[in-house]
Every structure is written in structure tokens, then in C-alpha cells.
């Protein structure tokens with residue numbers, strides 16, 4: 432037996448985070464841990480990684496009882512944890528960060544040559560050698576998460592815990608992680624993989640342990656359970672199908688709500704003309720860094736003045752305040768940077784939006800927290816005491832209840848569990864059905880395919896190098912077409928893809 436947890440328990444004050452958790456994992460096994468937000472996955476991962484102590488139970492590794500007192504202690508035993516909370520230093524280079532746990536030295540000084548070699552080997556393995564020499568603060572968020580993983584690999588893990596880092600990654604990064612995990616498996620490494628993305632779990636994991644309310648409910652071979660079965664086990668009630676309706680509507684004509692004649696996309700130039708329909712959901716796809724985030728932010732007025740025709744009237748939006756006064760809302764998946772005041776309570780985080788939005792009250796905090804099924808103790812507690820997914824529900828919920836006329840969402844469901852994500856999709860679709868519009872970027876193409884099937888008017892626009900490489904509608908909205916249009920050098924294999932590249936009017 433490789434790794435075993437027996438009767439692990441952990442409390443945070445009155446909150447029972449882990450209750451008598453049990454698990455056994457073989458060497459070379461990749462084990463998914465699947466559970467709703469706040470079900471105890473990260474707590475369990477942190478216990479094995481030495482980040483927090485347990486209150487009871489025991490951990491056995493290769494037949495020996497282990498009790499890691501700190502991450503350093505765990506690392507000495509090649510037990511490495513990577514998580515959404517990055518452990519990188521922005522002012523250091525990628526290679527310095529990768530080797531920081533064990534810097535090669537020559538006498539009293541850093542052996543720069545060996546340091547570079549060590550980092551280069553792992554970066555090459557991850558097809559990331561272009562990052563050599565760069566400071567971590569210069570990197571995009573997804574690249575930073577890949578460096579965090581590289582830092583784990585260089586420590587030759589025997590147990591590697593990957594806690595949700597793939598939610599910050601794009602498709603091409605996830606493919607690399609998949610290859611890396613296959614390699615580790617061959618070496619006998621145990622991988623604990625936490626993710627809310629079912630596609631990844633099926634692609635990478637051998638088996639899955641389900642967690643609910645801090646308990647481990649059972650372990651199953653991945654292949655033996657369908658997604659709906661796993662989700663039913665996770666939430667405790669039978670779920671028939673958590674996907675969208677499946678079929679996309681072909682919209683004959685859209686009732687234009689907002690016309691954007693020119694949208695500035697920094698570093699790339701200007702995107703020509705975007706019309707947004709009433710009741711429309713527009714998904715924004717593409718490989719990371721091709722202008723998708725800028726498109727969303729530009730419409731919110733935070734990348735400089737933008738002229739928009741809203742309900743036929745010309746408006747100049749110069750900043751977020753003006754955007755909000757037009758009924759726009761912006762939700763970011765990067766909640767630490769753009770979404771939450773980390774040192775503030777749940778109530779204060781909700782009130783922050785209330786102060787911005789002048790159109791009526793947004794309701795009392797408890798009502799909002801309950802209606803979005805946030806797991807919390809009391810509204811006065813710090814937002815950081817919630818699990819990652821529950822924090823994100825607060826970020827989304829406080830805006831949704833303002834009923835924005837245009838919801839601009841930049842990967843809004845990052846870290847949110849499968850069931851809650853489906854619920855949010857329903858809420859976005861309801862908002863659109865009321866005649867509002869939603870523009871949503873997602874790093875998960877399946878999510879865009881699913882959400883755009885939920886309303887009558889929808890499109891997916893795919894971006895490449897700051898331009899629109901394809902506009903997909905109706906049946907043309909599928910994963911293959913999004914993929915093909917994300918790298919338009921490959922032929923786009925569906926004739927229904929309407930427009931490509933230069934001078935596109937969306």
C-alpha cells in the first residue's frame with residue numbers, strides 16, 4: 432500500500448472540516464478527490480502536505496506512520512503540494528523560484544550554472560523553456576501556475592498533490608499537465624488530483640474518492656461511473672443530467688442592445704464592431720492571451736474610454752463607475768486580485784458592490800449568501816475563512832442580485848463545484864432571458880458550449896491574436912470548432928463557421 436488515511440478529522444472552531452476520512456491509494460495511482468465547495472478536499476490535502484495539523488487519525492506512507500509537521504518536513508519526504516495559493520516570489524526569476532527549496536551551491540555561493548540546468552531540465556519537460564530568465568511577476572497567471580508545478584516536479588515527488596491549479600490553466604497547459612502526470616505514474620508517484628473539471632478527471636485519474644460535508648463517502652474506478660452518477664454521489668440526490676440542454680438554437684435575427692463600433696485590444700490593436708443582442712449569451716473562447724480578457728475589460732471601460740451605442744443612444748464609458756451606472760457588472764475569476772477584499776468580512780465584501788450600484792438595494796448579506804448556497808458560519812467572518820469555491824460564489828452572487836443589464840464575466844466559475852456551476856449557468860441564462868446580455872469568457876470550452884445552449888440567442892466568438900477568428904452559432908458551437916478556430920492555421924472543419932480573421936463584424 433502506498434498511502435493510507437485512517438479516521439482523519441479536523442475542526443476550525445465550530446466548523447467540522449474533516450470527519451473520520453478514510454482513503455487508500457496505491458503507488459502509481461492517480462486519485463481524483465471530488466466534492467462540492469467546502470466539502471473538505473483542500474483541508475485533507477493540506478494535512479498530508481504538512482500545511483496544517485490534524486486533530487485525529489493517522490496517515491501511513493509505504494507502511495510507515497507519518498506525521499509531517501510542516502511543508503518543509505513533507506518535502507524532505509518528497510510529499511509536495513501545489514495549490515491555488517501560489518508559493519512564488521514575483522521579483523525572482525522562474526529558475527530561482529523553481530529551485531528555491533534546494534538551491535545548488537558552490538562553496539558559499541549559489542551555483543548559477545547548476546541552478547539553470549536543473550530548472551531548464553524541468554521546464555523542457557513541460558515545454559516551457561521560453562520562460563527561462565523571466566521574472567515571475569512578468570508572467571500571466573496560467574504561466575505562474577505552471578511554474579508552481581515545475582517547482583514541485585524538481586523536488587522529485589513521491590506524492591504530488593495538485594489542488595485546483597488546473598482551474599487557472601488553459602487547454603494547452605492542461606495537455607502538458609496530463610503528459611507530466613502520465614510520466615509520474617510510470618515512476619510510481621502517487622498523485623492526488625483535485626479539480627472541478629470532469630473532463631480532466633476522466634482524462635487523468637484512475638480512481639475517484641467522493642467527499643461530502645467532510646466525509647469520504649466512497650472510492651470508485653473512474654471508468655465505472657458516469658458524470659451524472661458521480662455528481663449524484665457528490666450532492667447526495669439523484670441528478671439526471673447536469674449538462675445544458677445540448678442543442679443550440681439558430682438565431683434568425685437579434686434585437687441589438689449594445690453596439691460597440693471599436694473595441695481597443697491592447698498590444699493587438701482594435702477589434703472592429705461588436706453587436707450584443709438583448710437576451711444574448713456570448714461565449715468568448717481562445718487560447719490564453721489572445722485578447723479575450725481585454726475584450727471583456729474594454730467593454731467595462733477600464734482599458735480607456737470606449738464609445739458604445741446602448742439602446743440606440745451613444746454613450747462614452749470612461750471607467751468602471753460609469754459602466755456600473757449603465758447597468759454593467761464585471762465578475763472576475765481572479766478573486767484575490769479583482770474580486771475580494773481579503774482582510775474584510777463577507778458582509779463588507781457584499782456591501783462593496785452595494786455602494787457601487789446606485790439602482791436600489793441589493794438585499795441583506797445573509798439572504799444573498801443563502802440564496803447562492805454559500806457554506807458560511809456568519810456574515811461577519813473573514814471572506815478568507817471560506818473555501819475557494821465559496822468565496823467565488825460570494826463574488827458572483829453579490830453582482831447577480833443587482834440584475835445587471837450587461838454581465839461581463841471573466842472566467843467567473845473558476846473553482847466553483849460542478850453542481851454550483853450548473854446552478855450559476857441557470858442564473859446567467861435567467862438573467863439573459865429577462866432581456867439582459869451576458870458576455871462570458873471561459874478557459875473551459877465545454878462550459879461555453881453548455882451555457883450557450885441554454886438560451887435562444889447565443890454565439891461563441893473565438894479570438895486569435897487580438898482578432899476574432901470565428902463566430903460560431905447554432906450547431907457550429909462545439910468543442911472541435913472552438914479548438915480549430917483557436918489555432919486558425921489548422922483548417923476550421925465546419926462550414927458553418929461564419930467569419931474569419933481580418934475585418935470581421937461580429
Ligand SMILES: Nc1ncnc2c1ncn2[C@@H]1O[C@H](COP(=O)(O)OP(=O)(O)OP(=O)(O)O)[C@@H](O)[C@H]1O
Pocket residue numbers: 443446447448466467468469470471472473474475806815816817818819820821846848
Ligand atoms: N482557515 C479556516 N478557518 C475557518 N474555516 C475554514 C478554514 N479553512 C477551511 N475552512 C472550512 O473548512 C471547510 C472545508 O474547506 P475546504 O477548503 O477544505 O473545502 P474544499 O472542498 O477544498 O472546497 P473548494 O472546492 O471550494 O476549494 C469549509 O467549511 C471551510 O469554510
